[in-house]
Amino acid sequence: MGLMMALEIELGATLEEVAQTLTDLGACVKDIPHIHGGLLPGSKCGFGLTLHRYPMRVLAKGMKVNWTVGLTMTFHFRASNKMSSMAEIYPFIELFAEQHPHRFVLSFEYERVYAVRDEKGLDLRWPFSARGGFLARTAPFHTYRCPVCRLIRLELGCLIAYAWRMTNNREVFSEQQLDELLFGRGMTVQDYYIEQYPSGEMLCFRDSKGQAYDLHFNDDDMASAQMRRLKQLGVRIVTLG
Structure with a gap:
């Protein structure tokens, strides 16, 4: 994609x-x-x-x-x-x-x-967090520097990716695994939404303060599985472009 x-x-x-x-x-x-x-x-x-x-x-x-x-x-x-x-x-x-x-x-x-x-x-x-996997409209870009990437903001995207890497390497994910990764920290399906563009889709998240984030994964299979599961649960779809 x-x-x-x-x-x-x-x-x-x-x-x-x-x-x-x-x-x-x-x-x-x-x-x-x-x-x-x-x-x-x-x-x-x-x-x-x-x-x-x-x-x-x-x-x-x-x-x-x-x-x-x-x-x-x-x-x-x-x-x-x-x-x-x-x-x-x-x-x-x-x-x-x-x-x-x-x-x-x-x-x-x-x-x-x-x-x-x-x-x-x-x-x-939308300051970028290469480690955290988030793009968020918070905090100056230059405040999160490290020798490897420009930022060290560790947020939900990083935690989900880390949890997945620590627990599984397969391309087939059970609903229980996906639900644990998506909702294990108390989130609900209402906290997520998917933006659809002519060239693809973006998984997004909104926190309790209303702050919007783009949520990214280094694994295409995991990202697709997360979005399929959220669609099964009736996640909100926003069509753009």
């Missing part, structure tokens, strides 16, 4: 500037200024670059800005590879914001805004 993040950068940004940031992060960039895409060095997340012939409006849902898009960078990855991909995408946009003055919007499939760079600076609206 393929997923996509879109980075819409304002008119005036150049491929050379993108290449500079990619190179500084360790990516091998060739054929400047004619690059059209490549792979991020660690996660092997694919990226594509489009230098628009004519300025475009920002496509990210809910964004009303007074600037136009001149360059779009898209990142493509499997659902099971999202954590490692985001652990490289966020450092990229942070460094790009430090090196260049251009405004930009990072969104998930143009449906959910993750980061905005404007006149006030870089606003990470």
